[in-house]
Amino acid sequence: MTVDTGAEAAFVLVPEAHTGDWVWARVAAVLRRAGARVFCATLSGGGSVAPADLEAHIAEVIRQVDAAGEPVVLVGHGYGLLPALGAADRRRDRVVRVVHLDAAGLPEDGDSALDVLPALPRPASGAAEVPPPAREEWHRLGSTDGLTPAVLDQLAARALPQAAATLTQPLRLSEGAARIPRTGVLCAADGSTIDRLRWMASLGVPRLSLLTAPGNTFLEVPTGHWPMLSEPELLAKALRQAAAGEGESLALPAGHVPHHLRPFVLDVPERPRERRECVDLYLPDGHEAGPAVVFVHGGPLPPGVRPAPRDWPTFTGYAALAAQLGAVGVTLDHRLHAPDDLARAAEDVAAAVDLVRAHPRVDGDRVALWFFSGGGPLAAPWLSAPPPWLRCLAANYPLLEPIPGHGTDGDRFRPVAAVRGAGDLPVVLTRVGLEDPMLDATVERFLDAAGECGAEVEVIAAPHCRHGFETLDHTAEARAAVREAMGRVLGHLDA
Numbered sequence: 001m002t003v004d005t006g007a008e009a010a011f012v013l014v015p016e017a018h019t020g021d022w023v024w025a026r027v028a029a030v031l032r033r034a035g036a037r038v039f040c041a042t043l044s045g046g047g048s049v050a051p052a053d054l055e056a057h058i059a060e061v062i063r064q065v066d067a068a069g070e071p072v073v074l075v076g077h078g079y080g081l082l083p084a085l086g087a088a089d090r091r092r093d094r095v096v097r098v099v100h101l102d103a104a105g106l107p108e109d110g111d112s113a114l115d116v117l118p119a120l121p122r123p124a125s126g127a128a129e130v131p132p133p134a135r136e137e138w139h140r141l142g143s144t145d146g147l148t149p150a151v152l153d154q155l156a157a158r159a160l161p162q163a164a165a166t167l168t169q170p171l172r173l174s175e176g177a178a179r180i181p182r183t184g185v186l187c188a189a190d191g192s193t194i195d196r197l198r199w200m201a202s203l204g205v206p207r208l209s210l211l212t213a214p215g216n217t218f219l220e221v222p223t224g225h226w227p228m229l230s231e232p233e234l235l236a237k238a239l240r241q242a243a244a245g246e247g248e249s250l251a252l253p254a255g256h257v258p259h260h261l262r263p264f265v266l267d268v269p270e271r272p273r274e275r276r277e278c279v280d281l282y283l284p285d286g287h288e289a290g291p292a293v294v295f296v297h298g299g300p301l302p303p304g305v306r307p308a309p310r311d312w313p314t315f316t317g318y319a320a321l322a323a324q325l326g327a328v329g330v331t332l333d334h335r336l337h338a339p340d341d342l343a344r345a346a347e348d349v350a351a352a353v354d355l356v357r358a359h360p361r362v363d364g365d366r367v368a369l370w371f372f373s374g375g376g377p378l379a380a381p382w383l384s385a386p387p388p389w390l391r392c393l394a395a396n397y398p399l400l401e402p403i404p405g406h407g408t409d410g411d412r413f414r415p416v417a418a419v420r421g422a423g424d425l426p427v428v429l430t431r432v433g434l435e436d437p438m439l440d441a442t443v444e445r446f447l448d449a450a451g452e453c454g455a456e457v458e459v460i461a462a463p464h465c466r467h468g469f470e471t472l473d474h475t476a477e478a479r480a481a482v483r484e485a486m487g488r489v490l491g492h493l494d495a
Contacts, residue, residue, distance in 0.1 A: 008071065008243075009036065009071050009072065009073045009096065009097075009243040010036070010037040010038070010039065010068035010069060010070075010071070010072050010073070011028075011031055011036055011037070011038045011039070011072075011073050011075060011239060011243070012039045012040075012041060012061065012064045012065055012068055012072055012073070012074050012075065012084075012087075013027070013028065013038065013039070013040045013041065013075045013077075014041045014043070014061055014074065014075060014076045014077065014080035014081070014083055014084045015040075015041065015043060015077055015080050016077045016078035016079055016080055016141065016225075016226075017078060017079035017080075017113075017120060017130075017141070017162045017166075017167075018130075018132040018133065018141075018159045018160055018161070018162050019155070019158070019159065019160070020042050020043070020158070020160060021040035021041060021042045022158060023077075023226075023228055023229065024038075024040045024228055026228065026229070026232035027228045027232045027235050027236050027239070028040060029232075030232055030233055030236035031236050031239065031240070034236070034240060036240070037068060037069075039064045039065075039067060039068045040064075041060055041061050041064045041080075041083075042060065043057045043060055043061075043080070043083065043166075044056060044057070044060065044163070052163040052165065052166055053163065053165035053166055053169045054082060054083065054086070054112075054113070054165065054166050054169040054170075054171060055086075055169065056166075057082075057083035057086075057166055058083045058086035058087050058090070060083070061074070061083045061084060061086070061087035062087045062090060062091060065087055065088075065091045065094055065095065066091070066094075068094075069094075070093070070094040070096075071094065071095075071096040072091070072094050072095045072096065073095075073096060073097045073098075073099060073239070073242065073243045074087060074088050074095050074097070074098045074099065075098075075099040075101055075239060076098065076099065076100065076101060076103060077101040077102065077103065077228070078101070078102060078103050078117065078119075078120075078141065078142065078225070079103075079113050079117060079120060079162075079166070079167075080101075080103075081098075081100055081101070081103035081105075081107065082107055082113050082116075082171050084098055085098060085107055085171065085173060085177060086171055086172065086173070088177070088180050089173050089174055089176065089177040089180070092176055092177075092179075092180060095180060096181065096243075097180070097181045097182065097183060097242060097243060097245070098180055098181075098182050098183075099182070099183050099184075099185055099239060099242045100182060100183070100184045100185065101185045101187075101227070101235075102142060102185065102186065102187040102190055102192060102225050102227070103117070103184075104116070104117060104118070104119070104192070105117050106207060106208065106210055106211075107171050107173075108171075108173065108207070109170075109171065109172060109173040109174075109177075110170045110171070110172075111170065111171055112167065112168050112169060112170050112171065113166065113167045113168075113171075114167050114168060118338050118339050118340040119140060119141050119142060119339075120141070120167055121133075121140065122167075123164035123167060123168065127164055128163065128164055128165075129161040129162060129163050129164055130161060130162045130163075130164055130167065131161055132156075132159030132160060132161060132162070133156070133159065134156065135152055135153065135155075135156035138152060138155055138156070141225060142187070142190050142224060142225025142226070143187065143189050143190040143191070143224030143225050143403070144224055144225070144226065145189035145190070145223055145224030145225075145230070146189070146223040146224050146226070146227075146229075146230030146231060147224065147226055147229060147230050151226075151229050151230075155226075155229075178210060178213070181215040181216060181245070182210070182213075182216045182217075183216065183217045183218065183219065183242035183245075183247055184197070184216075184217075184218045184219070184247075185218075185219050185220075185221060185227075185235070185238050185239070185242060186218060186219065186220045186221070187220075187221055187223055187224055187225055187227055188220050188221065188222050188223070188438075189222065189223050189224040189438065190224050190225045190403070191403040191438060192220075193220060193436070194218050194220055194248055194250075197211055197218060197250060198250050198252075199258065199259070199260070200302075201250045201252065202252060202256065202258035202259075202260075203258070203301070203302065203305050204305075204306065205302045205303075205304055205305060206304075207302060208302065211250045212249075212250045212251045212252060214251070215245070216249070216250070217242070217245060217246060217247030217248060217249060218247050218248050218249075218250060219238045219241055219242060219246070219247040219248070221234050221235055221238055222234075259468055259471055259472050260312050260313075260314065260468065260471060261307070261312065261313065261471070262313065262471040262472070263313055263471065263474075264313045264314060264316070264317025264318075264470055264471060265317070265469070265470045265471065265473065265474050265475075265478045265479055265482055266317060266321060266479055266482055266483075268317055268320045268321045268324060269320070269324065270320060271283065271284075271319075271320045271323040271324065271329070273319075276355060277355065278310070278332055278333040278334070278348065278352065279310075279330060279331070279332045279352045279355055279356065280310050280319070280330065280331045280332070281328055281329070281330055281356065281359060281361070281362075282316075282319040282320050282322065282323040282328065282329035282330070282331075283323060283328060283361055284323045284324070284325075284326050284327060284328065285326075287361075288361075289360065289361055289362055289363045290326060290327055290328060290361065290362070290363055290366075291326075291327045291328070291362075291363055291366035291367065291368070291391070291490070291493035291494070292327060292328040292329075292330055292356050292357075292359075292362045292363075292366070292367050292368070293318075293319075293322045293327050293328070293329055293330065293367075293368045293369075293370055293489060293490075293493070294330040294332065294349075294352065294353060294356055294367065294368070294369050294370065295315045295318050295319060295329070295330060295331050295332075295370045295372070296332065296334070296349055296369060296370065296371045296372065296375045296378055296379075297309035297310070297312070297315060297331075297332075297333075297334070297372055297373075297375055298336075298371075298372045298373030298374035298375040298376070298399075299334075299336030299337070299341075299345065299373075299374045299375060300336050300337055300338050300339055300341065300374065301336065301337060302337060303335075303337050308333050309331075309333055310331035310332055310333050311331075313470075313471055314372070314468070314470045314471055315331040315372075316331065317470065318370070318470075318482075318486070319331050321482070321486055322486065322490070325486065325490055326490070327490055327493060328356070328359070328361055328362050330352070330356050332348070332349070332352040333348075334348035334349055334352075334375075334378075335348055336374070336375065336378070339402065339403070342377055342378065342402075342412075342413045343412075345375075345378055346378055346381060346413075349369075349378055353367065353369070357389065364389060365388070365389045366389070366391055366493045366494075367389055367390055367391065367493075368390070368391055368392040368393065368394060368489050368492065368493055369382055369390065369392075369393050369394070370393075370394040370395070370396070370489065371393075371394070371395045371396075371398055372395070372396050372397070372398065373396070373397055373398060373399065373467065373468070374399050375398070375399075376395055376398030376399040376400050376415060376442075377399060377400075377401075377402050377413035377414070377415065378413065379393060379395060379398070379400075379415050379418075380411070380412060380413045380414055380415045380417070380418035381412065381413075381418070383415055383418035383419050383421060383422045383425070383427075384411075384417075384418035384420075384421040384422075385421055386421075386422060386423060386425040390425065391426070391492050391493050391495070392425070392426045392427075392428060392488075392489050392492035392493060393422075393425060393426070393427050393428075394427070394428040394429070394430075394485060394488075394489050395415075395427070395428075395429050395430070396430040396470075396485070397430065397431070397432050397435060397439065397467045397468070397469075398415075398429070398439075398442075398443065399439055399442055400414075400415040400416055400442040400443055400445070400446040401414050401415070401416045401442040401445060401446070402414065403438070415446055416442065416445045416446050416449050417449070419446060419449050419450045419453060419455045419457075420449065420453045420455075422450075422453075422455045422456075423455075424456060425455075425456065426456050426458065426488075426492045427450070427455065427456060427457045427458065428458050428460065428485055428488045428489055428492075429443070429446075429447075429457055429458065429459050429460065430459075430460045430462060430481055430485050431443055431459055431460070431461055431462065432462045432463075432465040432466060432467055432469055433461070433462060433463030433464055433465065434464065434465060434466045434467070435466075435467055436467060439467070447459070458488055460481055460484050460485050460488070462477055462478065462481040463477075464477050465477060465478050465481060469481070470482060
C-alpha cells in the first residue's frame with residue numbers, strides 16, 4: 001500500500017529504552033496539528049507486575065497498531081525499532097512503512113537488541129533489569145546534542161529500568177518482514193549520515209542489502225539521538241516525509257565503483273608482497289632489514305567485506321609507496337566490526353605489529369603506525385605509552401574521540417586523552433578541509449589537548465580534500481599531501 005501524504009497515515013511511535021510515551025509529546029502535538037492521528041506506545045519496564053520481555057513489548061505495540069486502524073506508519077527509536085519491527089511483521093496488512101529513527105542496526109530474525117545496538121547497556125549477570133542511566137550517562141545511548149540541561153534533568157527524573165529480557169530475547173521475523181518499506185531518519189550529530197550509509201551499502205555485504213531495496217528511503221535531521229526533544233518540528237516534518245515515501249534512495253547505479261575501490265591518487269608501481277595471516281608486507285629492493293610503516297584501516301566495517309580492507313587501493317598504494325622509498329609497507333585486517341569491538345581490534349593490531357617487528361626484513365627498532373578514519377581510536381594505547389621502537393605515529397582524517405553512545409567508555413580509546421602520555425613521540429596528522437564536522441571536532445579537541453601538554457604534532461593541511469581523499473580527489477593538493485605525509489613519517493624513521 002502506498003501513502004500519498006503524511007496526513008493520511010496514523011503514526012504509532014515506539015520509544016527508546018528507559019523512556020516512555022511522554023518523550024513523544026511535542027512531536028505528537030505537531031503531527032496532530034498537521035492532521036495526523038498519533039498513538040504513542042508505552043513499553044512496560046523493569047519492576048512491572050508481569051516481567052517484560054521483547055515479545056511483551058511487541059504485543060504492546062500491536063495493541064496500538066490495532067487501535068490506530070490503517071494505514072499505519074510505525075516509528076521505532078533506538079531499541080524501540082525491535083518491537084516496532086516485530087509488530088509490523090505481524091500486522092503487514094496494516095503497516096505501510098517502518099521508520100528507523102536513529103537506530104544503528106538492521107535487525108534480522110534471531111537478533112537481540114544487544115546484537116544490533118551496541119550502545120545499549122549490558123545486564124549484569126543474573127540481573128532481571130538494567131537500571132536507567134544517571135543524568136551524566138545519557139550520552140551512552142547516543143549523542144545528547146541539542147538537549148538543554150532542563151531536558152537532561154527530565155530524562156534522568158523520568159527514566160525507567162529496562163527489563164533485561166527485552167534486550168536479550170531474540171526478535172522473530174518472517175521472510176515477509178524484509179518487504180515492508182522502510183525509511184531511516186538519521187540523526188547527523190549522532191554519527192549517522194546518508195553519505196556514510198551509501199558507502200556502507202557499496203561494500204556488498206548481504207546483510208546490508210536492505211539499505212538499497214526499492215522503496216526504502218533515508219532522511220537526515222541535524223541533531224543528536226533525541227530529536228523528539230531537541231528538534232520536534234524538524235522530526236515531525238521528517239516523519240511526514242517518511243510516511244509519503246520521500247527521502248533519498250541508496251540504490252547504486254549500474255557499474256558504480258565505490259570510492260574506496262577507485263585508483264590511488266599516485267601512480268605507484270606494484271611491489272612484491274608477502275602475505276602472513278592477516279598481514280601483507282610490501283618489501284623494498286635489496287635484502288637488508290629496514291624500517292616499517294604499518295597502515296591501520298578504519299571502521300567499524302561489517303564482517304565479510306570483499307575485497308578485505310588490506311586490499312583496498314588506499315592501503316596498497318601507501319604500502320607500495322613506502323616500499324618504493326625504502327621501507328617495508330604493511331597492510332592488515334582487524335576485527336573492528338562494531339563500535340564495541342575496539343579492544344578486539346586493538347589486539348589484532350598489536351599482534352600484527354609483533355609479527356612485523358619479528359620479520360627478517362624489518363628493523364624492529366624503527367616502526368611507524370599510521371591510522372585512518374574510524375581506526376583513530378586504536379591509536380590511543382600507543383599514544384598513552386609509546387614503546388621505544390615506535391618512532392612515529394601518523395593519522396589521516398581520523399576520529400580521535402569515540403562517538404558518544406557507541407559502546408565505549410573511559411580513556412583507553414580516546415586519543416584526545418591519550419596524547420598527554422605521548423612525550424616526544426612525533427605525530428603526523430593529515431587534516432582535510434572538507435571533513436564531516438563531527439569528525440573534525442574531534443581533531444580540533446585533539447590538537448587543543450596536544451597543545452596543552454606540549455605534544456609534537458605536525459599537521460599537514462589539505463583544505464580542499466575530502467575524507468578518503470586518496471581515492472576521491474585526484475588533485476595536485478591530494479598528491480602533495482600524500483607525498484608530504486610519507487616524507488615526514490620516513491624522515492622520523494631515519495632520524
